[in-house]
Amino acid sequence: MNSIKQRVLKIQKVNPQWSSFTCLAESIKGRGCSKRIIVKWFGKLVKKDEYAKKDRKAILKFLSSI
Numbered sequence: 001m002n003s004i005k006q007r008v009l010k011i012q013k014v015n016p017q018w019s020s021f022t023c024l025a026e027s028i029k030g031r032g033c034s035k036r037i038i039v040k041w042f043g044k045l046v047k048k049d050e051y052a053k054k055d056r057k058a059i060l061k062f063l064s065s066i
Helices: 001-012 020-028 036-044 052-065
Strands: none
Touching: 001 020, 001 052, 020 036, 020 052, 036 052
16 A cells, blocks of 8 residues: 555645654545554654654554544
């Protein structure tokens, strides 16, 4: 699903002040992505310093719900 990566990059280009997490959330919102795909792209696209390691599970649950 490179289209997720392409959407994230497009969103980042239009909104450079947004975090990589916010761009990922916008790119998957309403698209019905599987949890496996969300976990994969979260690990590749979201910068590690944008979230606490202990919050990862809750963040992934949130992303799956949108």
